[in-house]
Amino acid sequence: MLPKRTLSIAPMLDWTDRHYRYMARQITQNTWLYTEMINAGAIIHGDPNRFLLKDECENPVALQLGGSEPEQLAQAAAKVAQFGYDEINLNCGCPSPRVQKGAFGACLMNEVALVADCLNAMQAAAPDCAITIKHRIGLDKQTEYQPLADFVGELAQRTNCRTFIVHARNAWLDGLSPKENRDIPPLRYDFVYQLKQDFPHLEIIINGGIKTNHEIAEHLQHVDGVMVGREAYHNPMLMQSWDTQFYGSTQPEISHAQLIERLHQYATAQLATHRGTILRHMARHYLGLMHGLHGARAWRRILSDADLLKPNNPDLLWQAWAEVQRECE
Incomplete structure (x- = not known):
């Protein structure tokens, strides 16, 4: 239903x-x-x-x-x-x-x-x-x-x-x-x-x-x-x-860390299809995810950097998330 x-x-x-x-x-x-x-x-x-x-x-x-x-x-x-x-x-x-x-x-x-x-x-x-x-x-x-x-x-x-x-x-x-x-x-x-x-x-x-x-x-x-x-x-x-x-859901809300894990898995799978999808196609939608957090600017900077995006390495998501965590400490 x-x-x-x-x-x-x-x-x-x-x-x-x-x-x-x-x-x-x-x-x-x-x-x-x-x-x-x-x-x-x-x-x-x-x-x-x-x-x-x-x-x-x-x-x-x-x-x-x-x-x-x-x-x-x-x-x-x-x-x-x-x-x-x-x-x-x-x-x-x-x-x-x-x-x-x-x-x-x-x-x-x-x-x-x-x-x-x-x-x-x-x-x-x-x-x-x-x-x-x-x-x-x-x-x-x-x-x-x-x-x-x-x-x-x-x-x-x-x-x-x-x-x-x-x-x-x-x-x-x-x-x-x-x-x-x-x-x-x-x-x-x-x-x-x-x-x-x-x-x-x-x-x-x-x-x-x-x-x-x-x-x-x-x-x-x-x-x-x-x-x-x-x-x-x-x-x-x-x-x-x-x-x-x-x-009225009783399921726990997703955390930033859980979401990044799922997006990393998704990006890895999408890139593996070799259908022309590149990391930038996905990462451009993620720029606002840290809205309101101290590390939001670093997150946006990393995920919009053409040189960093070019290798199509989904681990860039983890790199950006680590920067957010560092700034939030």
């Missing part, structure tokens, strides 16, 4: 790859993990192993698809299901110009009928996977709640989608970069709370600007789940207490 989506890690381009997800799963057993957004066409026409390969330990794990053609999304969803993903999520929140040019992402919020067709096609192609959607609260400088409620309500009527992940900011399709779109449009958590009140039968998950466990607990008073993005990347040990605090 899969855990509830009480907590999840947001899909983040160039960040939530399989190496990051493996690390995250060692820290928390119950939190849902999401891939980077992957274009449906890349899955259909590209190397499936490149885009879909994952470690079995990652589950529960969701793959986020980008696209706006129902037939293409269906083909991609069928392939995704074969790789054992628990959920396939449709991106209706990305505001980047490149995504807009492909007529998908946040601009799909203006085409609810097409979104419904996409979700239905994905569900038909992957009947054993949960099909979900991630979207914004609105577009550009729209300030009314009702268009958001209409969007969610129509999808709830026309599809079997019951999980809505809502980034509590508008997406400005013109005038802001993707980075600015993550910070400048104001957060309206009250809109997401209102969605849960208006659609109590739907699973409503809130996303956007959430940084602490206290904030998570506050949001969970109003919605079904919380999706954390950048903070879970830059400070991964934020997740250390999630299983006990939010899932």
Whole structure:
């Protein structure tokens, strides 16, 4: 039985790859993990192993698809299901110009009928996977709640989608970069709370600007789940207490030393496959692991040093950890 989506890690381009997800799963057993957004066409026409390969330990794990053609999304969803993903999520929140040019992402919020067709096609192609959607609260400088409620309500009527992940900011399709779109449009958590009140039968998950466990607990008073993005990347040990605090687990929390041991074993195994993976591909995700500790700077310095990384020796993790311990004494 899969855990509830009480907590999840947001899909983040160039960040939530399989190496990051493996690390995250060692820290928390119950939190849902999401891939980077992957274009449906890349899955259909590209190397499936490149885009879909994952470690079995990652589950529960969701793959986020980008696209706006129902037939293409269906083909991609069928392939995704074969790789054992628990959920396939449709991106209706990305505001980047490149995504807009492909007529998908946040601009799909203006085409609810097409979104419904996409979700239905994905569900038909992957009947054993949960099909979900991630979207914004609105577009550009729209300030009314009702268009958001209409969007969610129509999808709830026309599809079997019951999980809505809502980034509590508008997406400005013109005038802001993707980075600015993550910070400048104001957060309206009250809109997401209102969605849960208006659609109590739907699973409503809130996303956007959430940084602490206290904030998570506050949001969970109003919605079904919380999706954390950048903070879970830059400070991964934020997740250390999630299983006990939010899932009621009685298992002991993983220590830094235990985590480094597992990451060392993982890096050793990955390098031994000789599939082109290098230590830097993994170590770049580990830079924030010592956040808040005295040796954090030394840890980051060692694991970002190109000369030290070049030999692809996983023992570099132990070297960096020894430096952290020395500075913490």
